[in-house]
Amino acid sequence: MAGSGKPRVAFFDFASCEGCQLTVVDSLQTHLELVEAVEIVQFREAMSDKGEDYLVAFVEGSCTRKSDEERLLKIREQAAVVVALGACAHTGGINALKNLQPSLPDVRQYVYGEQWQWYDSYPARPISAVIPVDAIIPGCPIDRFEFLDVVKKVLLGKKPAIPDYPLCVECKLKENVCLFDRGGTCLGPITRAGCDAICPTYGDGCEGCRGPIPNPNENAMKDVLEMAGLTAAQLMAKMTMFNAYDPMQIEG
Ligand code: SF4
Ligand code: SF4
Numbered sequence: 001m002a003g004s005g006k007p008r009v010a011f012f013d014f015a016s017c018e019g020c021q022l023t024v025v026d027s028l029q030t031h032l033e034l035v036e037a038v039e040i041v042q043f044r045e046a047m048s049d050k051g052e053d054y055l056v057a058f059v060e061g062s063c064t065r066k067s068d069e070e071r072l073l074k075i076r077e078q079a080a081v082v083v084a085l086g087a088c089a090h091t092g093g094i095n096a097l098k099n100l101q102p103s104l105p106d107v108r109q110y111v112y113g114e115q116w117q118w119y120d121s122y123p124a125r126p127i128s129a130v131i132p133v134d135a136i137i138p139g140c141p142i143d144r145f146e147f148l149d150v151v152k153k154v155l156l157g158k159k160p161a162i163p164d165y166p167l168c169v170e171c172k173l174k175e176n177v178c179l180f181d182r183g184g185t186c187l188g189p190i191t192r193a194g195c196d197a198i199c200p201t202y203g204d205g206c207e208g209c210r211g212p213i214p215n216p217n218e219n220a221m222k223d224v225l226e227m228a229g230l231t232a233a234q235l236m237a238k239m240t241m242f243n244a245y246d247p248m249q250i251e252g
């Protein structure tokens with residue numbers, strides 16, 4: 001709390017497309033009661049103030065270089081509550097795809113050209129690989145209603161409940177015909193629900209942006225994808241689109 005008596009909240013971005021912050025801006029525009037309930041002290045995408053006294057930190061983006069660690073540790077030191085905002089922060093997201101490449105220097109050269117050594121970079125990781133995280137808002141981008149719910153819970157001092165059951169549950173409740181019965185493929189059986197099965201509902205297979213459920217049966221998922229006709233390369237691409245981060249690649 002500060003002089004205003006409201007909880008002070010800050011938003012931070014690391015390696016990301018900033019789409020999750022855009023969703024936040026969009027959500028706040030239609031839920032002014034939330035803007036009234038907190039004092040936003042730092043939010044680069046929406047304002048120029050840079051207050052360093054905050055209670056809750058929302059962190060978007062992956063940690064992709066050594067200097068990010070120092071910044072994350074500073075945020076953790078200051079904030080009583082740290083929330084990972086979106087897939088990049090939660091699972092490493094698409095940033096972690098580079099970890100699968102055989103040579104990180106080659107990746108840097110491809111992205112930054114001749115001056116690639118000017119730009120620091122190391123294997124991408126979720127923020128939980130660097131600091132303890134109190135809550136997550138999964139998805140690429142986040143779901144605005146889930147964001148609003150998590151904010152309310154955090155402000156009430158409660159632990160936000162994120163679904164731990166698979167997307168197929170939501171999909172079935174919507175009475176969708178399964179993609180596998182329509183000649184498609186989908187990661188619904190191993191992916192965390194909470195997006196209202198939006199992709200299958202509109203005819204696209206889930207790519208796993210909300211991360212895996214606890215104890216996913218990945219081998220069974222691979223068998224089903226193989227039976228649906230995916231080649232080994234397609235299967236790998238599907239399984240790793242949002243979930244390429246593997247702590248063993250980093251610590252090993
Ligand atoms: S999770 Fe997706 S929308 Fe959000 S910052 Fe990362 S890439 Fe962008
Ligand atoms: S379309 Fe996907 S989410 Fe829906 S039931 Fe089939 S596998 Fe599950």
Ligand code: SF4
Pocket residue numbers: 139140167191192195197198199200205206207208209210211
């Ligand atoms: S259906 Fe899958 S890919 Fe689509 S938003 Fe939901 S979790 Fe993400």
